[in-house]
Amino acid sequence: MKSSVPSEYSEAYIALGANLGDREQTLTEAIQMLGDHSDIEIVRCSGLYETAPVGYIDQPSFLNMVLMLRTTLEPEPLLMSMLDVENKLGRVRDIRWGPRTVDLDLLWMDHQQLHTERLELPHPRMNERAFVLVPLAEIVSSDQHPELFYSVQQSLQLIEAEQQGIHYVKAFTMPFNSKLK
Known part of the structure:
Protein backbone atom coordinates (compact mmCIF):
# COMPACT_ATOMS: atom_id res chain seq x y z
CA MET A 1 0.00 0.00 0.00
CA LYS A 2 1.31 3.44 -0.92
CA SER A 3 1.88 6.09 1.68
CA SER A 4 -0.42 9.08 1.57
CA VAL A 5 0.60 12.36 -0.01
CA PRO A 6 3.10 14.27 2.18
CA SER A 7 2.05 17.25 4.28
CA GLU A 8 3.23 19.76 1.64
CA TYR A 9 0.23 19.39 -0.62
CA SER A 10 -2.41 21.37 -2.44
CA GLU A 11 -6.11 20.63 -2.38
CA ALA A 12 -7.87 20.42 -5.71
CA TYR A 13 -11.40 19.83 -6.94
CA ILE A 14 -11.99 17.89 -10.16
CA ALA A 15 -15.28 17.49 -12.04
CA LEU A 16 -15.85 14.17 -13.79
CA GLY A 17 -18.42 13.34 -16.43
CA ALA A 18 -19.17 10.43 -18.75
CA ASN A 19 -21.94 9.73 -21.25
CA LEU A 20 -20.69 6.83 -23.38
CA GLY A 21 -20.40 3.16 -22.47
CA ASP A 22 -20.73 2.03 -18.85
CA ARG A 23 -20.61 5.53 -17.40
CA GLU A 24 -20.36 4.56 -13.73
CA GLN A 25 -17.63 2.00 -14.41
CA THR A 26 -15.66 4.53 -16.43
CA LEU A 27 -15.89 7.10 -13.62
CA THR A 28 -14.77 4.45 -11.13
CA GLU A 29 -11.78 3.60 -13.32
CA ALA A 30 -10.86 7.27 -13.73
CA ILE A 31 -10.93 7.82 -9.97
CA GLN A 32 -8.92 4.66 -9.37
CA MET A 33 -6.31 5.75 -11.92
CA LEU A 34 -6.01 9.17 -10.31
CA GLY A 35 -5.78 7.58 -6.86
CA ASP A 36 -3.06 5.19 -8.04
CA HIS A 37 -0.81 8.17 -8.85
CA ARG A 44 -13.76 13.06 -0.86
CA CYS A 45 -16.21 12.41 -3.65
CA SER A 46 -19.75 13.53 -4.33
CA GLY A 47 -22.61 11.30 -5.27
CA LEU A 48 -23.48 10.60 -8.89
CA TYR A 49 -25.82 12.94 -10.75
CA GLU A 50 -27.47 12.31 -14.08
CA THR A 51 -27.61 15.43 -16.21
CA ALA A 52 -28.73 16.52 -19.64
CA PRO A 53 -25.96 17.50 -22.08
CA VAL A 54 -25.01 21.18 -22.43
CA GLY A 55 -23.87 22.85 -25.63
CA TYR A 56 -24.11 19.98 -28.11
CA ILE A 57 -27.41 18.41 -27.04
CA ASP A 58 -27.80 15.54 -29.55
CA GLN A 59 -26.13 12.99 -27.26
CA PRO A 60 -26.88 10.75 -24.24
CA SER A 61 -27.24 12.04 -20.68
CA PHE A 62 -24.15 12.34 -18.50
CA LEU A 63 -23.23 10.97 -15.11
CA ASN A 64 -21.39 13.72 -13.25
CA MET A 65 -19.59 13.98 -9.93
CA VAL A 66 -16.82 15.96 -8.22
CA LEU A 67 -13.72 14.84 -6.32
CA MET A 68 -11.60 16.59 -3.76
CA LEU A 69 -7.99 15.47 -3.74
CA ARG A 70 -4.67 16.29 -2.15
CA THR A 71 -1.60 16.44 -4.34
CA THR A 72 2.03 17.49 -4.38
CA LEU A 73 1.68 18.21 -8.12
CA GLU A 74 1.53 21.71 -9.49
CA PRO A 75 -1.57 22.56 -11.59
CA GLU A 76 -0.09 21.84 -15.06
CA PRO A 77 1.38 18.41 -14.13
CA LEU A 78 -1.93 17.54 -12.44
CA LEU A 79 -3.74 18.52 -15.64
CA MET A 80 -1.36 16.32 -17.66
CA SER A 81 -2.13 13.38 -15.34
CA MET A 82 -5.85 14.01 -15.83
CA LEU A 83 -5.45 14.11 -19.63
CA ASP A 84 -3.49 10.86 -19.46
CA VAL A 85 -6.41 9.23 -17.62
CA GLU A 86 -8.85 10.53 -20.23
CA ASN A 87 -6.69 9.14 -23.05
CA LYS A 88 -6.32 5.73 -21.39
CA LEU A 89 -10.10 5.55 -21.03
CA GLY A 90 -10.70 6.27 -24.71
CA ARG A 91 -11.52 9.99 -24.71
CA VAL A 92 -11.84 11.33 -28.28
CA ARG A 93 -12.03 15.07 -28.90
CA ASP A 94 -13.83 15.51 -32.19
CA ILE A 95 -16.96 17.55 -31.29
CA ARG A 96 -16.74 20.41 -28.81
CA TRP A 97 -18.89 19.47 -25.81
CA GLY A 98 -19.74 16.25 -27.66
CA PRO A 99 -20.14 12.68 -26.41
CA ARG A 100 -17.24 11.30 -24.41
CA THR A 101 -16.20 8.27 -22.46
CA VAL A 102 -14.87 10.54 -19.73
CA ASP A 103 -14.16 14.20 -19.08
CA LEU A 104 -12.00 15.50 -16.23
CA ASP A 105 -11.93 19.23 -15.46
CA LEU A 106 -9.69 20.87 -12.87
CA LEU A 107 -12.06 23.30 -11.17
CA TRP A 108 -10.10 24.84 -8.33
CA MET A 109 -6.72 24.34 -6.65
CA ASP A 110 -6.17 26.09 -3.35
CA HIS A 111 -6.45 29.80 -4.08
CA GLN A 112 -4.40 29.69 -7.26
CA GLN A 113 -5.25 31.86 -10.22
CA LEU A 114 -3.70 30.69 -13.45
CA HIS A 115 -4.24 31.62 -17.10
CA THR A 116 -2.20 29.61 -19.59
CA GLU A 117 -2.93 28.13 -23.03
CA ARG A 118 -3.79 24.81 -21.38
CA LEU A 119 -5.36 25.77 -18.10
CA GLU A 120 -7.42 28.42 -16.34
CA LEU A 121 -7.87 28.37 -12.58
CA PRO A 122 -10.41 28.64 -11.20
CA HIS A 123 -12.28 26.96 -14.05
CA PRO A 124 -13.81 29.84 -16.05
CA ARG A 125 -17.28 28.29 -16.47
CA MET A 126 -17.70 26.33 -13.26
CA ASN A 127 -20.06 28.89 -11.69
CA GLU A 128 -22.38 28.67 -14.71
CA ARG A 129 -22.85 24.91 -14.66
CA ALA A 130 -25.32 23.28 -12.32
CA PHE A 131 -23.90 19.85 -13.21
CA VAL A 132 -20.63 21.00 -11.58
CA LEU A 133 -22.02 23.17 -8.78
CA VAL A 134 -24.51 20.68 -7.33
CA PRO A 135 -21.98 17.87 -6.72
CA LEU A 136 -19.32 20.41 -5.71
CA ALA A 137 -21.66 21.91 -3.11
CA GLU A 138 -22.06 18.41 -1.66
CA ILE A 139 -18.36 18.12 -0.78
CA VAL A 140 -16.91 21.63 -0.34
CA SER A 141 -16.73 22.83 3.25
CA SER A 142 -17.28 26.38 4.48
CA ASP A 143 -14.74 25.74 7.25
CA GLN A 144 -12.04 24.46 4.93
CA HIS A 145 -12.57 26.73 1.91
CA PRO A 146 -14.93 29.59 2.77
CA GLU A 147 -14.21 31.56 -0.43
CA LEU A 148 -15.00 28.59 -2.69
CA PHE A 149 -17.95 27.49 -0.53
CA TYR A 150 -19.68 30.88 -0.67
CA SER A 151 -18.97 31.26 -4.38
CA LEU A 156 -26.29 27.83 -7.18
CA GLN A 157 -28.87 30.44 -6.19
CA LEU A 158 -28.39 32.23 -9.52
CA ILE A 159 -28.90 29.09 -11.61
CA GLU A 160 -31.55 27.40 -9.45
CA ALA A 161 -33.90 26.96 -12.41
CA GLU A 162 -31.29 24.90 -14.28
CA GLN A 163 -31.07 22.42 -11.41
CA GLN A 164 -34.36 20.87 -12.46
CA GLY A 165 -32.41 18.94 -15.12
CA ILE A 166 -30.09 17.39 -12.55
CA HIS A 167 -31.10 14.18 -10.85
CA TYR A 168 -29.25 12.59 -7.96
CA VAL A 169 -28.60 8.96 -8.90
CA LYS A 170 -26.88 7.49 -5.84
CA ALA A 171 -23.96 7.74 -3.46
CA PHE A 172 -20.70 6.76 -5.08
CA THR A 173 -18.80 3.83 -3.59
CA MET A 174 -15.10 3.47 -4.26
CA PRO A 175 -13.45 0.10 -4.92
CA PHE A 176 -11.97 -1.59 -1.86
CA ASN A 177 -8.34 -0.71 -2.65
CA SER A 178 -8.77 3.05 -2.90
CA LYS A 179 -7.27 5.64 -0.57
CA LEU A 180 -10.63 7.38 -0.25
CA LYS A 181 -11.28 8.62 3.26
Whole structure:
Protein backbone atom coordinates (compact mmCIF):
# COMPACT_ATOMS: atom_id res chain seq x y z
CA MET A 1 0.00 0.00 0.00
CA LYS A 2 1.31 3.44 -0.92
CA SER A 3 1.88 6.09 1.68
CA SER A 4 -0.42 9.08 1.57
CA VAL A 5 0.60 12.36 -0.01
CA PRO A 6 3.10 14.27 2.18
CA SER A 7 2.05 17.25 4.28
CA GLU A 8 3.23 19.76 1.64
CA TYR A 9 0.23 19.39 -0.62
CA SER A 10 -2.41 21.37 -2.44
CA GLU A 11 -6.11 20.63 -2.38
CA ALA A 12 -7.87 20.42 -5.71
CA TYR A 13 -11.40 19.83 -6.94
CA ILE A 14 -11.99 17.89 -10.16
CA ALA A 15 -15.28 17.49 -12.04
CA LEU A 16 -15.85 14.17 -13.79
CA GLY A 17 -18.42 13.34 -16.43
CA ALA A 18 -19.17 10.43 -18.75
CA ASN A 19 -21.94 9.73 -21.25
CA LEU A 20 -20.69 6.83 -23.38
CA GLY A 21 -20.40 3.16 -22.47
CA ASP A 22 -20.73 2.03 -18.85
CA ARG A 23 -20.61 5.53 -17.40
CA GLU A 24 -20.36 4.56 -13.73
CA GLN A 25 -17.63 2.00 -14.41
CA THR A 26 -15.66 4.53 -16.43
CA LEU A 27 -15.89 7.10 -13.62
CA THR A 28 -14.77 4.45 -11.13
CA GLU A 29 -11.78 3.60 -13.32
CA ALA A 30 -10.86 7.27 -13.73
CA ILE A 31 -10.93 7.82 -9.97
CA GLN A 32 -8.92 4.66 -9.37
CA MET A 33 -6.31 5.75 -11.92
CA LEU A 34 -6.01 9.17 -10.31
CA GLY A 35 -5.78 7.58 -6.86
CA ASP A 36 -3.06 5.19 -8.04
CA HIS A 37 -0.81 8.17 -8.85
CA SER A 38 1.86 8.42 -6.15
CA ASP A 39 1.35 12.20 -5.82
CA ILE A 40 -2.45 12.16 -5.57
CA GLU A 41 -4.71 11.19 -2.69
CA ILE A 42 -8.48 11.11 -3.18
CA VAL A 43 -10.06 12.69 -0.09
CA ARG A 44 -13.76 13.06 -0.86
CA CYS A 45 -16.21 12.41 -3.65
CA SER A 46 -19.75 13.53 -4.33
CA GLY A 47 -22.61 11.30 -5.27
CA LEU A 48 -23.48 10.60 -8.89
CA TYR A 49 -25.82 12.94 -10.75
CA GLU A 50 -27.47 12.31 -14.08
CA THR A 51 -27.61 15.43 -16.21
CA ALA A 52 -28.73 16.52 -19.64
CA PRO A 53 -25.96 17.50 -22.08
CA VAL A 54 -25.01 21.18 -22.43
CA GLY A 55 -23.87 22.85 -25.63
CA TYR A 56 -24.11 19.98 -28.11
CA ILE A 57 -27.41 18.41 -27.04
CA ASP A 58 -27.80 15.54 -29.55
CA GLN A 59 -26.13 12.99 -27.26
CA PRO A 60 -26.88 10.75 -24.24
CA SER A 61 -27.24 12.04 -20.68
CA PHE A 62 -24.15 12.34 -18.50
CA LEU A 63 -23.23 10.97 -15.11
CA ASN A 64 -21.39 13.72 -13.25
CA MET A 65 -19.59 13.98 -9.93
CA VAL A 66 -16.82 15.96 -8.22
CA LEU A 67 -13.72 14.84 -6.32
CA MET A 68 -11.60 16.59 -3.76
CA LEU A 69 -7.99 15.47 -3.74
CA ARG A 70 -4.67 16.29 -2.15
CA THR A 71 -1.60 16.44 -4.34
CA THR A 72 2.03 17.49 -4.38
CA LEU A 73 1.68 18.21 -8.12
CA GLU A 74 1.53 21.71 -9.49
CA PRO A 75 -1.57 22.56 -11.59
CA GLU A 76 -0.09 21.84 -15.06
CA PRO A 77 1.38 18.41 -14.13
CA LEU A 78 -1.93 17.54 -12.44
CA LEU A 79 -3.74 18.52 -15.64
CA MET A 80 -1.36 16.32 -17.66
CA SER A 81 -2.13 13.38 -15.34
CA MET A 82 -5.85 14.01 -15.83
CA LEU A 83 -5.45 14.11 -19.63
CA ASP A 84 -3.49 10.86 -19.46
CA VAL A 85 -6.41 9.23 -17.62
CA GLU A 86 -8.85 10.53 -20.23
CA ASN A 87 -6.69 9.14 -23.05
CA LYS A 88 -6.32 5.73 -21.39
CA LEU A 89 -10.10 5.55 -21.03
CA GLY A 90 -10.70 6.27 -24.71
CA ARG A 91 -11.52 9.99 -24.71
CA VAL A 92 -11.84 11.33 -28.28
CA ARG A 93 -12.03 15.07 -28.90
CA ASP A 94 -13.83 15.51 -32.19
CA ILE A 95 -16.96 17.55 -31.29
CA ARG A 96 -16.74 20.41 -28.81
CA TRP A 97 -18.89 19.47 -25.81
CA GLY A 98 -19.74 16.25 -27.66
CA PRO A 99 -20.14 12.68 -26.41
CA ARG A 100 -17.24 11.30 -24.41
CA THR A 101 -16.20 8.27 -22.46
CA VAL A 102 -14.87 10.54 -19.73
CA ASP A 103 -14.16 14.20 -19.08
CA LEU A 104 -12.00 15.50 -16.23
CA ASP A 105 -11.93 19.23 -15.46
CA LEU A 106 -9.69 20.87 -12.87
CA LEU A 107 -12.06 23.30 -11.17
CA TRP A 108 -10.10 24.84 -8.33
CA MET A 109 -6.72 24.34 -6.65
CA ASP A 110 -6.17 26.09 -3.35
CA HIS A 111 -6.45 29.80 -4.08
CA GLN A 112 -4.40 29.69 -7.26
CA GLN A 113 -5.25 31.86 -10.22
CA LEU A 114 -3.70 30.69 -13.45
CA HIS A 115 -4.24 31.62 -17.10
CA THR A 116 -2.20 29.61 -19.59
CA GLU A 117 -2.93 28.13 -23.03
CA ARG A 118 -3.79 24.81 -21.38
CA LEU A 119 -5.36 25.77 -18.10
CA GLU A 120 -7.42 28.42 -16.34
CA LEU A 121 -7.87 28.37 -12.58
CA PRO A 122 -10.41 28.64 -11.20
CA HIS A 123 -12.28 26.96 -14.05
CA PRO A 124 -13.81 29.84 -16.05
CA ARG A 125 -17.28 28.29 -16.47
CA MET A 126 -17.70 26.33 -13.26
CA ASN A 127 -20.06 28.89 -11.69
CA GLU A 128 -22.38 28.67 -14.71
CA ARG A 129 -22.85 24.91 -14.66
CA ALA A 130 -25.32 23.28 -12.32
CA PHE A 131 -23.90 19.85 -13.21
CA VAL A 132 -20.63 21.00 -11.58
CA LEU A 133 -22.02 23.17 -8.78
CA VAL A 134 -24.51 20.68 -7.33
CA PRO A 135 -21.98 17.87 -6.72
CA LEU A 136 -19.32 20.41 -5.71
CA ALA A 137 -21.66 21.91 -3.11
CA GLU A 138 -22.06 18.41 -1.66
CA ILE A 139 -18.36 18.12 -0.78
CA VAL A 140 -16.91 21.63 -0.34
CA SER A 141 -16.73 22.83 3.25
CA SER A 142 -17.28 26.38 4.48
CA ASP A 143 -14.74 25.74 7.25
CA GLN A 144 -12.04 24.46 4.93
CA HIS A 145 -12.57 26.73 1.91
CA PRO A 146 -14.93 29.59 2.77
CA GLU A 147 -14.21 31.56 -0.43
CA LEU A 148 -15.00 28.59 -2.69
CA PHE A 149 -17.95 27.49 -0.53
CA TYR A 150 -19.68 30.88 -0.67
CA SER A 151 -18.97 31.26 -4.38
CA VAL A 152 -20.60 27.86 -5.02
CA GLN A 153 -23.63 28.71 -2.85
CA GLN A 154 -24.17 32.09 -4.53
CA SER A 155 -23.80 30.59 -8.00
CA LEU A 156 -26.29 27.83 -7.18
CA GLN A 157 -28.87 30.44 -6.19
CA LEU A 158 -28.39 32.23 -9.52
CA ILE A 159 -28.90 29.09 -11.61
CA GLU A 160 -31.55 27.40 -9.45
CA ALA A 161 -33.90 26.96 -12.41
CA GLU A 162 -31.29 24.90 -14.28
CA GLN A 163 -31.07 22.42 -11.41
CA GLN A 164 -34.36 20.87 -12.46
CA GLY A 165 -32.41 18.94 -15.12
CA ILE A 166 -30.09 17.39 -12.55
CA HIS A 167 -31.10 14.18 -10.85
CA TYR A 168 -29.25 12.59 -7.96
CA VAL A 169 -28.60 8.96 -8.90
CA LYS A 170 -26.88 7.49 -5.84
CA ALA A 171 -23.96 7.74 -3.46
CA PHE A 172 -20.70 6.76 -5.08
CA THR A 173 -18.80 3.83 -3.59
CA MET A 174 -15.10 3.47 -4.26
CA PRO A 175 -13.45 0.10 -4.92
CA PHE A 176 -11.97 -1.59 -1.86
CA ASN A 177 -8.34 -0.71 -2.65
CA SER A 178 -8.77 3.05 -2.90
CA LYS A 179 -7.27 5.64 -0.57
CA LEU A 180 -10.63 7.38 -0.25
CA LYS A 181 -11.28 8.62 3.26
